[in-house]
Amino acid sequence: MAPLTEAPRDGAEERARGSAFDRLWRGFMTARTTIALVLTVLLGALHTLAPALGVTRWLIGLCAGYLLVALAGRVFFVPAPPGRTFDRQWLPTAGADLLAISTLQFLQVASINYSPLFALPVLMSAVLGSSVAALATAAGVALLLLVDVWIQIPHLAPESTELPSRFLQAGLTGVGYFALAFLVNQLAARLAREEQAALRGRRAARTHAQVNELVIEALSEGVLVVDASGRVHAANPAARMLLGLADVASQSSFALAAQAGWEPLRELARQTFELRGPQLRELALDEPAAGRRRMHVRTRLTEESYGEGLCVMFLHDLREMEARLRTEKLAAMGRMSAAVAHEIRNPLAAIAQANALLEEDLREPGLRQLSALVRKNAQRLAQIVEEILDVSRARAAAGGSPPLALDASVAAACKDWAAQTGSGPRLQLSLGAPGVRVRFEPDHLRRVLVNLLDNALRYCGERPDSIRVLTRESADQVNLHVWSDGEPMEASVQRHLFEPFFTSESRSSGLGLFICRELCERHGATMAYQRRIGGTVGTQREGNDFVVTFGPLNARATGNTTFDKINA
Structure with missing residues (x-):
């Protein structure tokens, strides 16, 4: 049987590996890499096909550098659970995203609006980072949008009415990013709490299952788990020994119909399913090697809430029960005999002493013969008393004898x-x-x-x-x-x-x-x-x-x- 599962270590890698946040982390890293690749290919194509749009090589280099940073994060960075651990990796991840996207947004190359891409660092900070990191990232995005509008002021006509609407649009977008960061961060925190609770519950359930398995394995009483078709799904060593399977290689399951001698057990399981209640019987199983074996069998049904119900059979060898009862009776008899022997020892000694004194004055052969008979039987009784008392005296014998x-x-x-x-x-x-x-x-x-x-x-x-x-x-x-x-x-x-x-x-x-x-x-x-x-x-x-x-x-x-x- 497998040993009890050791609790996971406290390292960030151990806590995050295999969790939902591990998958989210890798998803965000993949999204960053994909966006960087698309930007590099798109600007490279515009530089080659439409030179008039003003896409320079250093912008393509910027996107290529952003792609390398994203690839390095995808390959080398360790998946981190939510909370403060993400703060240390904010700069090479969400910070790099903000730098690259804001640069492209300020330049407005080829009249492309890059502001929707700010959602990626905001979401990543909200999901994988702390609430402070999420709100700080949203604030940074809002400031960048306002700065972008301020930079465009010299390029607008003095009498243009677009300036207020652009500031309003930037402010509303920033507020939207604030709301998005806060809501997503709360949902992520709730998901983290639920995942930790589920992990603790799963670990506790696994521990309880293993403890129950150890207890069942160590039981002297045989335990069989049987379905409605008479197939045994689990059997502890005591049950296998009672069924004559102690020397047979352990199997995951076997059918009670495999041997004719097990037919009483199969019939009892069938009656348990039909009557929908516990049963109590004394059965006799015929085994080829051990002969006829009498058993005391109890059955119980499991609930059907989570699928097909099962019949649990508890087997007890009647010979062991009788031996235990006989041992208890012998122990009680021994205590009673010791008490009786202790009480009759003194009267018996008085009888033997009186008979010895009487024997000194006897002269007739018949009376002396009767006195000898009394002496002989008194000695026999005294020997029996000493033997009974020696049983209790022997228990006090120590192992430190010279x-x-x-x-x-x-x-x-x-x-x-x-x-x-x-x-x-x-x-x-x-x-x-x-x-x-x-x-x-x-x-x-x-x-x-x-x-x-x-x-x-x-x-x-x-x-x-x-x-x-x-x-x-x-x-x-x-x-x-x-x-x-x-x-x-x-x-x-x-x-x-x-x-x-x-x-x-x-x-x-x-x-x-x-x-x-x-x-x-x-x-x-x-x-x-x-x-x-x-x-x-x-x-x-x-x-x-x-x-x-x-x-x-x-x-x-x-x-x-x-x-x-x-x-x-």
Whole structure:
């Protein structure tokens, strides 16, 4: 998408270029050149064909010089907007016109009246110059006309009655030029104001259009603009992704009839135009690659004031809506669970303490068995409470933890876990990241590793290499693998593997993997599951692999990385 348009610069050339005054300027310059050319050719022809009229060569030279000045102004002068900027160019333009025309008028060569040509500099000053320049030019023309009549006084008879009429005619012509200059200057000023207002409105409209386009492009909701024939004129990236066009080259428009799976959208657009009102539907689109996709679709009609109306369709994937709703429910459930866990922790501790005191006085085997059952379930409840509270505690974990040696920490945690569970014969340890420190809380890393090992022990076999813990260092990251040779998980289990309170075991809280992932994310790491080949050489087989990936190596120098290399 094109970036926002930059406002034009304040230079005279930038303001005038492409405007109406630019065209007026060039029109006046062309008119000056044409008049100068006509005068040169006309006087040259009179000098050659009618020498008795008294057209001298220096008059032809004057017209030729006027033609050169006009050509230079047409070629080299910069188009100027109206106002004071024109004052600097008045002398070589309107001033040159007044000089040339007044000289020809004073001489009255071949009895030609050149006074109508004074309209050109007056109009040019009124349109392209300031009001002062326009009125000054009109005043100069009026004075020149009066001077011309005064010069002719010696050539008139004393008893002639033409003198008053000539002064009256010159005065009326001057007044006419004054009125012409004032009216044209006011019209030009109004045109300039309207053009500037139109320019500002066009710039604002362009800016708003580009901002709207940016907003629509960034919307997560799909937007389609469809006409009455079912042709799409615009579609944002979200809509193209929902229609399966994300990998297709962008097109200016396409038809909804191009694919059979889009027929519900085409039918909904047709109903919107027929009913002349907004529609709301849940549709199912069949896509060859993605299968059946359910969508929530809203339609709106644009006004027909400026042409054919269009239908705007807003598409939303129902799976995203359901996922968002599920996330909100889980967040509310988590807050409620944390509050409940916090409230029952103290009563539960009192029950466990009372049961321990009671157990000291029990002698009958049956009562001691019941007391052991109470103790076991109280411990289970206490563990569930701690796991629920750990979800909120994990959110407060900071990223500034002191670095710890990964291989040494993994080895110590695996050794303690094997001693507590007696699973040492089934555990193999392969440490491939020597000299790497990870920024992770030691207790949190131990908890993540122990939880993954407990899950692996629950589903693994009895072979000596049924559980493998590996650390690997690559060019830009370090991975911690916990692999076991358990049976593959069902697809439904994999989809909800890291969700809170989801478990396939009746005696599990379903918070273990969720808390592990939360702890990893709080320390800048990630956790994922994959099905891959593992085991020792000669006995390799498929198994379940949980991978913890620490951050990039190339950011180590900043001091805020997930892991750092130990200096030798």
